[in-house]
Amino acid sequence: MTKLSVNINKIATLRNARGANNPNVVQVAKDCERFGAEGITVHPRPDERHIRFQDVLDLSEVVQTEFNIEGYPDRRFMDLVKRVKPAQATLVPDPPEAITSSTGWDTITHLTMLQDIVSELHGSGVRVSIFINPEAKYFTPAKETGTDRVELYTEPYAVGFPKNPEAAVAPYVEVANLARELGLGLNAGHDLDLHNLAFLKKSIPFLDEVSIGHALICDALYYGLENTIQMYRRKLENV
Numbered sequence: 633m634t635k636l637s638v639n640i641n642k643i644a645t646l647r648n649a650r651g652a653n654n655p656n657v658v659q660v661a662k663d664c665e666r667f668g669a670e671g672i673t674v675h676p677r678p679d680e681r682h683i684r685f686q687d688v689l690d691l692s693e694v695v696q697t698e699f700n701i702e703g704y705p706d707r708r709f710m711d712l713v714k715r716v717k718p719a720q721a722t723l724v725p726d727p728p729e730a731i732t733s734s735t736g737w738d739t740i741t742h743l744t745m746l747q748d749i750v751s752e753l754h755g756s757g758v759r760v761s762i763f764i765n766p767e768a769k770y771f772t773p774a775k776e777t778g779t780d781r782v783e784l785y786t787e788p789y790a791v792g793f794p795k796n797p798e799a800a801v802a803p804y805v806e807v808a809n810l811a812r813e814l815g816l817g818l819n820a821g822h823d824l825d826l827h828n829l830a831f832l833k834k835s836i837p838f839l840d841e842v843s844i845g846h847a848l849i850c851d852a853l854y855y856g857l858e859n860t861i862q863m864y865r866r867k868l869e870n871v
C-alpha cells in the first residue's frame with residue numbers, strides 16, 4: 633500500500649496573502665485527514681513564506697496520521713523537528729533562497745554531514761528520509777548515512793511523462809529496485825499529479841509513500857478538497 637501524504641504548503645501561501653487566518657492551516661490539515669489523507673507534509677522554509685515554524689508546532693498538536701516535516705537541516709530546522717518529533721523528517725538540500733526543491737542530495741559529497749544529521753534525528757526517535765535524484769551512484773552512500781528511507785525527486789519524471797511515460801519512469805524503476813535491495817524504504821514526490829501518479833505507482837508498486845501538494849491543491853479548486861483527495865487515493869490503488 634502506498635500512502636498519500638498531502639502537502640499543505642499552498643494552503644499557507646493562500647492564508648499569508650491576506651495576513652489573517654483564512655484558510656486555517658490547522659483546520660485544513662484535520663479536514664485532509666477526514667477526507668482520506670494518510671499523512672500531512674509541510675516544508676517550512678527559512679523565510680516562512682508559506683508554512684511558518686509556529687504552524688508546525690500547532691499542526692503537531694492535531695495531526696493524527698503521519699506528520700512529515702521536510703526541509704534543509706540547518707540548526708533551526710533540527711531544533712524544530714527534535715521538539716515536534718514527527719513520524720518522519722525528510723532532508724532536502726535546498727538553499728535558503730530556493731523557490732522550490734530542484735534536486736536531491738549529493739550523498740557522496742555530504743555523506744559525513746548526513747550521517748551526523750540522521751543519527752541526531754534517530755536520537756529523538758524520528759524516522760528519516762533523504763530527498764534523492766534517480767541516479768544509482770547516490771544510493772549506496774544514502775544507505776551509509778543510516779537513513780530509513782529515500783524520497784525520489786520526481787520532477788524529471790513529471791516533465792518527461794507526457795511525451796514518453798516508459799522512458800520517463802525507467803531510471804526510477806532502476807533505482808527503486810536498488811533501494812529495495814539495500815533495504816531502504818521508498819517515498820516519492822514533486823510535481824506528481826492526477827495524470828502521472830497511477831503510472832508511477834504501476835511501475836513501482838512497492839512505493840511506501842507519495843507526498844503531493846501543488847497539483848493536488850490546484851485540482852481542489854475545481855473538484856473540491858474531499859473529492860480531490862479521493863481521486864488521488866484511487867490513483868494509488870493496486871491495478
Ligand SMILES: CC(=O)[C@@H](O)[C@H](O)COP(=O)(O)O
Nearest residue numbers: 641675702724732733821822
Ligand atoms: C521536497 C519537495 O519536493 C517539496 O517539499 C517541494 O519542494 C514543496 O516545496 P514548496 O511548496 O516550497 O515548493
Ligand SMILES: NCC(=O)COP(=O)(O)O
Nearest residue numbers: 639821822823843845846
Ligand atoms: N515531497 C514533495 C512534496 O511534498 C510536494 O511536492 P509538490 O507536489 O508540491 O511538487
